[in-house]
Structures are given as structure tokens and as C-alpha cells.
Amino acid sequence: MIEGSLGLVRGSLKEELVPKELVAELCAAMRGNPPSDQGSPSLESRVQGLLAEVERDSLDSQGYFVRKAMWPGAAPFAVCLTHDVDNIERPPEHVERVKDRFSPSDYARWRRGELSLYDNVEEIARREGRAGFRSSFYYMSAEYPLARARAAARRISRKGWEVGLHGDFGTHDSYPRMREAVERLERGLGIRPRGLREHYLRFDYARSWGVMERAGFDYDSTVGNNDRLGFKLGLAAPFHPPDPRWRPMRLLELPLSLMDTTLWGYLKRGEEGGFADFLRLMGMVRDVGGLFTLLWHQEAVRMRGGRIYWDILDELRGTGAFVGSGAEVAGWWRAREVPLEARGGKLITLGGAPPEGLVVQLKVEAGVRVRRAAGSLRSKREGRRFHEHEVSPSGGAFRLELPGR
Numbered sequence: 001m002i003e004g005s006l007g008l009v010r011g012s013l014k015e016e017l018v019p020k021e022l023v024a025e026l027c028a029a030m031r032g033n034p035p036s037d038q039g040s041p042s043l044e045s046r047v048q049g050l051l052a053e054v055e056r057d058s059l060d061s062q063g064y065f066v067r068k069a070m071w072p073g074a075a076p077f078a079v080c081l082t083h084d085v086d087n088i089e090r091p092p093e094h095v096e097r098v099k100d101r102f103s104p105s106d107y108a109r110w111r112r113g114e115l116s117l118y119d120n121v122e123e124i125a126r127r128e129g130r131a132g133f134r135s136s137f138y139y140m141s142a143e144y145p146l147a148r149a150r151a152a153a154r155r156i157s158r159k160g161w162e163v164g165l166h167g168d169f170g171t172h173d174s175y176p177r178m179r180e181a182v183e184r185l186e187r188g189l190g191i192r193p194r195g196l197r198e199h200y201l202r203f204d205y206a207r208s209w210g211v212m213e214r215a216g217f218d219y220d221s222t223v224g225n226n227d228r229l230g231f232k233l234g235l236a237a238p239f240h241p242p243d244p245r246w247r248p249m250r251l252l253e254l255p256l257s258l259m260d261t262t263l264w265g266y267l268k269r270g271e272e273g274g275f276a277d278f279l280r281l282m283g284m285v286r287d288v289g290g291l292f293t294l295l296w297h298q299e300a301v302r303m304r305g306g307r308i309y310w311d312i313l314d315e316l317r318g319t320g321a322f323v324g325s326g327a328e329v330a331g332w333w334r335a336r337e338v339p340l341e342a343r344g345g346k347l348i349t350l351g352g353a354p355p356e357g358l359v360v361q362l363k364v365e366a367g368v369r370v371r372r373a374a375g376s377l378r379s380k381r382e383g384r385r386f387h388e389h390e391v392s393p394s395g396g397a398f399r400l401e402l403p404g405r
Helices: 001-005 018-032 042-062 093-095 103-112 123-132 146-158 175-189 206-216 260-266 269-289 306-316 324-338
Strands: 062-067 079-084 136-139 162-167 197-198 291-295 323-324 340-343 345-352 360-365 371-373 374-381 386-393 399-401
Touching: 001 042, 001 103, 042 062, 042 269, 042 360, 062 340, 079 123, 123 146, 123 306, 136 197, 136 386, 146 162, 146 175, 162 175, 162 324, 175 206, 175 386, 197 324, 260 269, 260 306, 269 291, 269 306, 291 386, 371 374
Parallel strands: 079 136, 079 291, 079 323, 136 162, 162 197
Antiparallel strands: 062 360, 340 345, 345 399, 360 386, 371 399, 374 386
8 A cells, every 4th residue: 555655666665664553553544443643644644754764775775766656747736626416406495594605696596596506516517627627526316306417417427527426325334225326326317426425424444445345436535524624544645445354445545635514514614714724734735745635515615605615726726736536536546556667676667558647756876877768758856966857658668777786
């Protein structure tokens, strides 16, 4: 898990470099016993902190250090945009009771029948697309008429947005109920979901991942906090959960970093305070180069509090982050798993075709000439002792020839 997350050469992470207490805490987290520090991506920080020691060991023994960058184009971090679709309509009497949540203009348009206040899927997709982003929408299968959601869901799906499952009650620990929910959603929307988030973030560490794996999901994004800010597992990067024999599942977990209702429902933040919390948590993820997974309910974007989502999109445009849907993030992470291999200590190759956007980061002693095939090299930084390069592989014949010791 650590070697893959850091993008190291396969088999290069020496066991003695990994603190036993870190291994114990990671294993405990997978069993549902989170670290004492959930206010930050504390375990992720410690995993990333191993890089300096691994780099030093490799430079001392080999004269170079090489790894795969975490995100496409060596982006500094990643953001996964997701929306739970809890509702697509509310009765008029409910809207009248809560009309102060909405702007006067939106309320007036609703009164004239020009606007649905609780079905904002296509409006979100339109404004995300304008910012250059796509996201995931997780629909429930039994809480509202899927016939009413079908046309919009299919339109956004054709344009590249993801339509996934928002698990119904009881799906988190029951394969038969999960299978029924998947089949209902597929019948109702005409789309088979590949991504998942459970309603109310219900999760059973002993059963949920196994249910999801058996149901054939590519990824889950349930594991996170709903009543407090922070990182439930102390992690901010995708990972393959362990099966009962502690082998990695095919399933990926995209840990949840922030949910909108935590800000307004549990912590009673105002819009300014909520936006500050978003910036603070995203900054923590940026510091470890990880994944910030945001849950913003689609029905909330016209409401007081939830409408700051448009400000969040504006903020993301200037971060340089890789921003995508759950499907895009999971797809990248799987493609990045093409192994980086060292032959004879000085020939670096890939065990398969590189995904578009993959960057191999290389540090070598000053004066060393790097020979390469099927890839472009860009010098990033030249120091007195070491030079740093970024290599963009192309094709299955990629290789780097480096000095050996």
C-alpha cells in the first residue's frame, strides 16, 4: 500500500524504513479503529514523510531516486467532486416552511413554476463544465421516482459526468440488498453504477467493503466523518482495502474529506466560516499532495450555506490541482498502478503502457547524463549535488538508463 501510494519502484521499499507503529496504525484504521489525530490527514502525512528517508537511501546506494508522480501532469494534489442526490423534489408546503433558505429571486421563480429548487443536477453540471471540471452524482434507487430523474441523469452521463449509487438503507452490510439497489437504479436510469457512497455514511468495516467488492463496484467514497471536521482514517489518498486474508481488494476507497452538511447541520457554521473550513482542510491535503474528496449535496446549492459551492469552484480553478469525478480519480489511480521496475539497478522501465499524464520524477547526481527512450525529459531543478528532472513516458518501450553503483 505504501510503496504503491508513493509511486516507488516495485519491491524497492525496505521493510526497515517503515516504522512498525505506522503499520500498526494503518492496520487498526482498516479495522475501524481510527488514529487519535483525525483532525488532519495524520497517517497520510507520515506515509508521505517516508519519502525523504527512501530518497536518501536510494541516492546513497544507487546514485539516483525515481518515483511516479501522484497525479496527472505532476499536479500538486487532487480534488474529487461528488454530489449525493438525496432528493429531487419537495412538496410545496415544505418549501413554504423553509423559504428563507432560498434567495428571493429563486423563491419567486419557483412560485411562478419556472424553477425546481431541489433538482439542480444539470445546473451543477453546467457550471462545473464552465470551470473545466466534471463530478459524480450518486442517486438513490428507492426514495424518489427514478423516471423523473432519468432524462437528466442520462444527459449528464453522455457528457462525461458520473452517475453512481447512493446506497439505500441496509445496503452497507447486505449483498442481496445491495444487488437489488443496483438493479433498481439500472432499470430506472438505464445506467449501471460503478461508484458508490452509502446514505448517511453508514459503514461496517467488517462487511461493507466485501459487499461492495462482490457487487462489482470500482470504488467507494463512504468512509468519512459526518458530525465533525477531519479525516476519519487519517488518510487522504485512494487505497485498496484489505480482504479478510489481508490481500488488497480490486475495490478502491476514496476517503471522504468534507461533507457540506457537517458545516451547516452539525457545526452550524455561517457561509464565511464554512468556506474558511473548506480552505483549511484543502490546505492540509495540498501539504501532503493527496486527494481532497468533497461531498456537496445537489439539492443544497440554491440554499443558504450550500450556495458557496460556486465560490469553491472558482477557488479550485487557481490551485493547479487535478480535479475530477470519482470515476476519473479512480480510473487515474488504477492506470497509475502500472509498475515502475528497475533492472540491474540502473535500467528503469514500466511494466505496461503508461497512462496519459503520467510523470516519472527523477533525481540524479550532478553531471550524470540520463539516457532515455520513448519519453520526453524536462529539467526541473539543478543543485550543486543533484539535478531533478520530470520524464513523461510515451508508449510501451519507455526506459531510463541510469548510473549504477
